[in-house]
Amino acid sequence: MIICLLCAAVTAPLKGITAKMIRRAMVSDVPKIADLIASFASSGQMLFRSHAELYETIRDFFVYTLQPDDVVVGVCAVEIVWADLAEIKSLAVNPSFSGRGIGRQLVQFAVDDALAMKIQRVFVLTYKQQFFQHLGFSVVDKSQLPLKVWGDCLKCPKNKSCDEIAMVRTLLPAPAVSEPMPDALADRLYEVPTPLVKINIVGRSSG
Numbered sequence: 001m002i003i004c005l006l007c008a009a010v011t012a013p014l015k016g017i018t019a020k021m022i023r024r025a026m027v028s029d030v031p032k033i034a035d036l037i038a039s040f041a042s043s044g045q046m047l048f049r050s051h052a053e054l055y056e057t058i059r060d061f062f063v064y065t066l067q068p069d070d071v072v073v074g075v076c077a078v079e080i081v082w083a084d085l086a087e088i089k090s091l092a093v094n095p096s097f098s099g100r101g102i103g104r105q106l107v108q109f110a111v112d113d114a115l116a117m118k119i120q121r122v123f124v125l126t127y128k129q130q131f132f133q134h135l136g137f138s139v140v141d142k143s144q145l146p147l148k149v150w151g152d153c154l155k156c157p158k159n160k161s162c163d164e165i166a167m168v169r170t171l172l173p174a175p176a177v178s179e180p181m182p183d184a185l186a187d188r189l190y191e192v193p194t195p196l197v198k199i200n201i202v203g204r205s206s207g
Helices: 027-041 051-056 102-116 129-133 147-155
Strands: 020-024 061-066 071-082 085-093 121-126 165-170
Touching: 020 102, 027 051, 027 061, 027 071, 027 085, 061 102, 071 102, 085 102, 102 121, 102 129, 121 129, 129 165
Parallel strands: 085 121
Antiparallel strands: 020 061, 061 071, 071 085, 121 165
């Protein structure tokens, strides 16, 4: 049985803390999310996210908070890439709370959310191979991921020499929608229907 964790209290023990919760992020969380991510991005452990990008994609993010003051100490995002694929990204936990299972709970929360949307597979690009193996992910060759997933890499200083590990976890035996992903070029083309417009010229004399 799959238990959806959305907006539910997390019950795993956290030493020294009596109440905690994983919830969907709100716009008011953006400054704290940005600070958490920047603390790891500055050392090359993940990709930097600007405030503008975070506001635009805030619906993809979850936060781990300590109650009753709703203090954000962890963050994670799940982004749908295609009908059968989503990426778990921007996983960051305040170092003062590391080793307490917060990262694991955030990843499982993201996995549950992807599963609730009938996403067949989730993937990560990471330096923490052992951590994600314990969560059911397997290493794959980067070439197995479609070109569409590499959009963020254009902003990464390591894009010419990426040393992250690609890992995938299969959630469903088959995709909910069987639709091939377009190649990188076709994905940039948009078929916008142009309606026929009948123009009536008012006040024009005839003859």
